[in-house]
Amino acid sequence: MKILITGGAGFIGSAVVRQAVAAGHQVVNLDALTYAANLENVASVADAPGYVFEHADIRDRAALDRILRAHDPDAIMHLAAESHVDRSIDGPGAFVETNITGTYNLLEAARAHWLARGKPAGFRFHHISTDEVFGSLGPQGQFTETTPYDPRSPYSASKAASDHLVRAWHETYALPVILSNCSNNYGPFHFPEKLVPVVILKALAGQPIPIYGDGGNVRDWLYVEDHADALLTVLTRGEIGRSYNIGGENEATNLELVQTICAQMDELHPQGAPHADLISFVADRPGHDRRYAIDPTRIRTELGWRPSVTLEQGLRRTVDWYLTNRDWWQPLLDRDGVGTRLGAAE
Numbered sequence: 001m002k003i004l005i006t007g008g009a010g011f012i013g014s015a016v017v018r019q020a021v022a023a024g025h026q027v028v029n030l031d032a033l034t035y036a037a038n039l040e041n042v043a044s045v046a047d048a049p050g051y052v053f054e055h056a057d058i059r060d061r062a063a064l065d066r067i068l069r070a071h072d073p074d075a076i077m078h079l080a081a082e083s084h085v086d087r088s089i090d091g092p093g094a095f096v097e098t099n100i101t102g103t104y105n106l107l108e109a110a111r112a113h114w115l116a117r118g119k120p121a122g123f124r125f126h127h128i129s130t131d132e133v134f135g136s137l138g139p140q141g142q143f144t145e146t147t148p149y150d151p152r153s154p155y156s157a158s159k160a161a162s163d164h165l166v167r168a169w170h171e172t173y174a175l176p177v178i179l180s181n182c183s184n185n186y187g188p189f190h191f192p193e194k195l196v197p198v199v200i201l202k203a204l205a206g207q208p209i210p211i212y213g214d215g216g217n218v219r220d221w222l223y224v225e226d227h228a229d230a231l232l233t234v235l236t237r238g239e240i241g242r243s244y245n246i247g248g249e250n251e252a253t254n255l256e257l258v259q260t261i262c263a264q265m266d267e268l269h270p271q272g273a274p275h276a277d278l279i280s281f282v283a284d285r286p287g288h289d290r291r292y293a294i295d296p297t298r299i300r301t302e303l304g305w306r307p308s309v310t311l312e313q314g315l316r317r318t319v320d321w322y323l324t325n326r327d328w329w330q331p332l333l334d335r336d337g338v339g340t341r342l343g344a345a346e
Ligand SMILES: NC(=O)c1ccc[n+]([C@@H]2O[C@H](COP(=O)([O-])OP(=O)(O)OC[C@H]3O[C@@H](n4cnc5c(N)ncnc54)[C@H](O)[C@@H]3O)[C@@H](O)[C@H]2O)c1
Pocket: 006, 007, 008, 009, 010, 011, 012, 013, 030, 031, 032, 033, 034, 035, 036, 037, 038, 056, 057, 058, 059, 078, 079, 080, 081, 082, 083, 084, 098, 102, 128, 129, 130, 131, 159, 181, 182, 183, 184, 185, 186, 191
C-alpha cells in the first residue's frame, strides 16, 4: 500500500514511518519541519525503496493538492499537529491553524483526490487523535469510544474540533475515514520538552526534576512502538467510520512514573544516585486534567491488538535509548522554548 503520512518527522509519526517501511509499504512522509520535527528520526529509512519526504505545510492547500496528485496514495495517516499542551496555553493560535484549519485542508484535498480517482473502495483517511478530547476522569471509570467529548485545554479542544470535522466528512461526503484516540506515548525519539525525556535528561544532568502540582495526575502510558503497531492495525483492519481507543493498560501517577525512571537511572547510570532526591514539585499547569484512562476493549476484541510491553519494560528501553543517543537529543535542547517553563500563564 502507498501511505501518505503527515507529521512523519515527529515523535509518533516517525515510528509509524519506520514500521510502515519495514512492513513493505511505500511511504510519502509529509512534514512542515516545525521545532518539534527531526529528520534524524527517519534517517534509518531515508534511502529505503518507496520512501519519499515532502516538505510541506498542511495549512497550504495547493501544496497538498500537488503532493496527492504527484504520489497518488492509497491511504492517508494524519498525525501532523501542534502537540504540546503547555505551548497551547501560551500560544493557542498555532493549534487552531494547524490542528483545525490544517485538518480541514487535508480533508478537502483528500476528498478531491478520492473523487478524482473514482472513489476507490480501499481508500482510507486515518485521523490520529488523543484521549485528551474526553476531558478529565475522577478516580474511577475509563474512556470508551462513546464517552462524550469534553476537551479542556486549547490543545485538546483543537484536536476535538479536528475529530468532529473528520466524522462530518464521513457522514456528509462518505469519505472513508477511521479515527483513533490514544493515551500518552513515550519512547525513543521523544522531543525533550515532554515529561519522560525531561525526567531522564534532568536526572542525567543532576538538575531538579520538575513535577507539576502534587504529582497525582494519572496517565495511561503507551510505548510509542506499540502505538505505531496499533495504528497500522487500525489502518489495515479497522472498520470505516469507526473509532478505536488505544491504551497501554499502564496507569500511573506522574509521581510513580518519575520514581520508576529515577530507580532505573540509579541502575543504568549510578552516578548521581539516588536520582529521586532531585524531584521538585512546581506550580501546576492551569486546567491540568486529573486522570485519563482508556478502555481498550474494542481494539482488543475486534482487531486482536494489545500492547506488547509493560510500562516498566518500555521505560527501561527508553532510559537506555536516551543514555546511548546523546547525539540525537543534545542539539534539540537549544531549540526555541526547550528547557523553560511553558504554559504557566495566568
Ligand atoms: N504524544 C502523545 O502522547 C500523543 C498521544 C495521542 C495522540 N497524539 C497525536 O499524535 C500525533 C503526533 O503526535 P507527536 O507526539 O508525534 O507530535 P510531535 O509534535 O512530535 O510531531 C508533530 C509533527 O507534525 C509536524 N507538523 C506540525 N505542524 C505541521 C503543519 N502545519 N504541517 C505539516 N506538518 C506539521 C511537525 O513538524 C512534527 O514533525 C498528533 O496528532 C497528536 O495529537 C499524541
